[in-house]
Amino acid sequence: MTGNTKHVVAYTDGACIGNPGPGGYGVVLLYGQYRKELSGGFRMTTNNRMEIMAAIIALRTLKMTCEVDLYTDSRYLVDSMSKGWVEKWRSRGWKKPTKGEALNQDLWEQLLDLCEKHQVEFIWIQGHSGNPENERCDNLSMQAAMQKLLSPDQSYENSNINQNPLA
Secondary structure (H helix, E strand, O other), X not given: OOOOOEEEEEEXXXXXXXXXXXXXXXXXXXXXXXXXXXXXXXXXXXXXXXXXXXXXXXXXXXXXXXXXXXXXXOHHHHHHHHOXXXXXXXXXXXXXXXXXXXXXXXXXXXXXXXXXXXEEEEEEXXXXXXXXXXXXXXXXXXXXXXXXXXXXXXXXXOOHHHHOOOO
């Protein structure tokens, strides 16, 4: 990245009431003096899908190429991206070496595409440990999951994946 690239700090979280169940995501974006909060939810989804969706929303919101420190309390998200698991799953046609098909392919594809545009470092932080921005994201995601008339998570609801509560 060039010296003109903006540096953004993103905090993300996902939540689900039941797993699967109604879910939501929360995002806090920080750039200098600017702050943006985002949230949304789906009527039937999983916690892991909401964790990935929060990262997607954070990166999709950025209008130009940025360097991003993305903080999340999701080991699933951090390890899958930082350890290169997602790229390996994609290169194998979304197959894991020993555990069958990789879950959440639709969201991983979107996240990988966004990571080609932005330079992203995924950073794990302990959830519910008093970090104000992580706590805010948790609050945003839970509020979103509790909304009435949530939209469908089409990919989840239209696939066989909804038989797996760990997706």
